[in-house]
Amino acid sequence: MSCNKIITITRQYGSGGHEIGKALSEKLGIGFYDKELISIAAKESGISPELFAKADEKPANSLLYSLSTGLYNYGNNFSTGGMGDLPLNDKLYLLQHKIIKEKAEKEFFVVVGRCADYILRYYDNVVKIFIYADIDARVKRALERNEIHPSRAKQAVLKADKNRANYYSFYSGQKWGSPENYDLCINSTKLSTDQAVSAIEAYLDILG
Secondary structure (H helix, E strand, C coil): CCCCCEEEEEECCCCCHHHHHHHHHHHHCCEEECCHHHHHHHHHHCCCHHHHHHHCCCCCCCHHHHHHHHHHHHHHHCCHHHHCCCCHHHHHHHHHHHHHHHHHCCCCEEEECCCHHHHCCCCCCEEEEEEECCHHHHHHHHHHHCCCCHHHHHHHHHHHHHHHHHHHHHHHCCCCCCHHHCCEEEECCCCCHHHHHHHHHHHHHHHC
């Protein structure tokens, strides 16, 4: 199927959201952005991608929270030289904000995380998706993919979700995971990656 949409995917840790987003982009023949945005931001700013990776999707202890509702305007016209002494986390957010909006003007794509649903909230061609799963399924996935001790796996999964929620709240002023922020919420617990992709495709077909 052809796609004339930008699809943002917000996901609980261990829900398979990254894999679903990647498979969806391949099925639709459109771009995919997740960690790729870090490399682009690093190239534009001259800041080490390793440093940005450590700051990825983590809020900074700065005054930007009070400015968060206006960041989408700032992101339209800022230059990397104008970020001054902002914390690294804020620099990365602003760069990714700018990159996401620039790409939204030129192409269709799937983007995972990074407050993309908030950044693109005024775009008519954006479909916002939230992927979640039962805690046991997420813990199992975390154990399969990472070197996490079984006794600490559940705690690690819940902590990752808390970090994502804090990041989203910090930069958007909204509550992460609230259904009203999304067009489609999918429980991936009993679905394979391909089945989840098919469910999203069916929804896109309905939208036309």
